[in-house]
Amino acid sequence: MTPPVDARAFGALEAEVQHLREEMADLKTSVTALTRLLNELRGGWRVVGLLVATAAAIGAALAWFARLR
Numbered sequence: 001m002t003p004p005v006d007a008r009a010f011g012a013l014e015a016e017v018q019h020l021r022e023e024m025a026d027l028k029t030s031v032t033a034l035t036r037l038l039n040e041l042r043g044g045w046r047v048v049g050l051l052v053a054t055a056a057a058i059g060a061a062l063a064w065f066a067r068l069r
Helices: 007-068
Strands: none
Touching: none
C-alpha cells in the first residue's frame, strides 16, 4: 500500500514547478533574443574579416614592392 501524500509537501512542489516553468519561459525568451542578435552579427563579422584580409593583402603587397626597390 502506498503512503499518503503530504498536502503541504505537494503544494510546495507544485509552487516550485510553477516557478521553474516561469523561469524556463524567461530563459527561452532570452535565448531567442540572443540567437537573433548572433544571426545579425554574423554578417558584420564577415565584413570585418573581409576588410582585415584586404588590409593584410595590401600590406603584404607593399612590403613585397618595398623589398624589390
